[in-house]
Amino acid sequence: MSTPRIPSLVRPLLCLLLTALLLGCGDAPSATPDIAPIETTVARDIFATLTAEVPAATSVPTPTPTLTPLPYNIYFGDLHVHTSRIHTTAAFHEEFGRGTIRLAHLHARRVMQHDFIAVTNHARLLADWMWEVTKDVADEFTRDGEFISFPAFEWTASHSCGTHCAPARPDYPDWGHRNVYFRNTDVALLPLRCNDPNYDTPEELFKALPGPDAATTIPHHTAHPQHPFDWSTLNPDYDRVVEIVQRSGSYEADIIRSGWDNGLLLGVVGGTDNHIGAPGWPEGITAILAPTLTRDALFDALLSRHTYATTHGDIILHFFGDGEIQGSILSRRSSIKLSGDIESRSGDISLVELVDNGAVATRWSPDQAASFRFEATQQVGEEPHYFFVRITLENDHQAWSSPIWVNYPTPAPTPSPTPTP
Numbered sequence: 001m002s003t004p005r006i007p008s009l010v011r012p013l014l015c016l017l018l019t020a021l022l023l024g025c026g027d028a029p030s031a032t033p034d035i036a037p038i039e040t041t042v043a044r045d046i047f048a049t050l051t052a053e054v055p056a057a058t059s060v061p062t063p064t065p066t067l068t069p070l071p072y073n074i075y076f077g078d079l080h081v082h083t084s085r086i087h088t089t090a091a092f093h094e095e096f097g098r099g100t101i102r103l104a105h106l107h108a109r110r111v112m113q114h115d116f117i118a119v120t121n122h123a124r125l126l127a128d129w130m131w132e133v134t135k136d137v138a139d140e141f142t143r144d145g146e147f148i149s150f151p152a153f154e155w156t157a158s159h160s161c162g163t164h165c166a167p168a169r170p171d172y173p174d175w176g177h178r179n180v181y182f183r184n185t186d187v188a189l190l191p192l193r194c195n196d197p198n199y200d201t202p203e204e205l206f207k208a209l210p211g212p213d214a215a216t217t218i219p220h221h222t223a224h225p226q227h228p229f230d231w232s233t234l235n236p237d238y239d240r241v242v243e244i245v246q247r248s249g250s251y252e253a254d255i256i257r258s259g260w261d262n263g264l265l266l267g268v269v270g271g272t273d274n275h276i277g278a279p280g281w282p283e284g285i286t287a288i289l290a291p292t293l294t295r296d297a298l299f300d301a302l303l304s305r306h307t308y309a310t311t312h313g314d315i316i317l318h319f320f321g322d323g324e325i326q327g328s329i330l331s332r333r334s335s336i337k338l339s340g341d342i343e344s345r346s347g348d349i350s351l352v353e354l355v356d357n358g359a360v361a362t363r364w365s366p367d368q369a370a371s372f373r374f375e376a377t378q379q380v381g382e383e384p385h386y387f388f389v390r391i392t393l394e395n396d397h398q399a400w401s402s403p404i405w406v407n408y409p410t411p412a413p414t415p416s417p418t419p420t421p
């Protein structure tokens with residue numbers, strides 16, 4: 001388990017580098033994507049500077065023993081970060097070429113001390129060579145037991161994508177934004193672009209993906225006023241978790257109303273969705289509950305919804321239903337024992353709420369507590385119930401567990417990967 005800390009020496013250096021990179025103090029802009037030499041040179045310089053200055057990670061704190069033996073560790077990271085502020089193709093290519101994708105990885109690993117990352121640049125802006133760079137950097141930074149990077153891109157199906165189609169399609173439907181993640185880089189697939197007529201509907205996107213064992217998708221900002229999500233497009237094979245918090249706010253109310261209350265089995269993650277290559281900043285972190293820090297273990301945990309979301313990575317949240325971990329779907333029973341074990345390292349816990357089918361069932365207000373445990377037995381009368389925990393700190397940071405579903409039919413097992421010809 002690791003938790004994010006920002007070494008004070010590093011922050012000014014990083015800010016300087018970020019400013020220089022993002023404000024364009026480098027070579028004169030080039031309209032062509034002939035970026036590889038620049039990308040290589042700049043990335044090498046940044047890498048050398050940062051790795052020389054950043055102290056090695058310190059040992060991670062030992063968590064408080066929990067009520068239940070744990071089959072997992074908790075790993076933190078940002079699954080939703082972009083490396084360019086720019087949304088026009090030529091300018092995006094220029095920024096992409098400045099080593100920012102490596103800088104994002106360095107920021108995650110060395111500055112935030114995260115365990116994983118996924119850089120989710122907009123597929124419609126990614127030239128094929130950029131997708132190759134994305135995969136190469138993901139492999140370069142992936143070290144089992146140390147740090148994991150998933151190849152990913154964003155498929156942005158909203159009217160804003162329509163304006164990038166040729167010819168422009170201002171009537172492009174608001175199907176919503178999804179990030180697409182791959183288990184590993186053994187994927188021949190090129191980015192599926194929302195402005196490509198072959199992949200401009202959710203059905204075409206899902207049809208093109210290599211199967212839910214190899215790829216998964218995560219919808220985000222589901223109730224954004226300008227870029228909402230069309231819940232009728234939800235695909236239970238691919239959409240296993242949903243982003244509940246990011247820089248534009250919390251979407252808990254919409255996920256309850258449009259997702260969980262309609263029986264959808266979705267775990268929760270947090271992401272920043274920042275466009276400056278700074279994972280984990282300012283808000284939105286995913287915790288993945290997995291036995292080991294490998295791509296397979298993290299990806300399997302995402303598929304099984306064993307996740308939680310925080311606005312700040314320093315909240316430890318264990319949540320169990322009859323001993324099963326959050327994200328679990330439990331078979332028929334008339335009552336359930338729910339238990340939680342919470343620890344905050346960044347501010348006292350002011351409120352813990354146990355939510356039953358969208359309504360607060362029990363509310364605890366610990367008094368200046370850095371840790372809190374609860375147990376509650378809930379009668380469910382053999383009806384479907386979903387339970388989750390919402391935590392609020394005195395400094396207003398929050399965390400949400402993934403639900404535990406009771407008396408829900410168990411979904412079919414994940415289909416095996418489609419054999420590649």
Ligand SMILES: [Zn+2]
Pocket residue numbers: 154156177178220
């Ligand atoms: Zn988006």
Ligand SMILES: [Zn+2]
Pocket residue numbers: 080082120154273
């Ligand atoms: Zn995004």
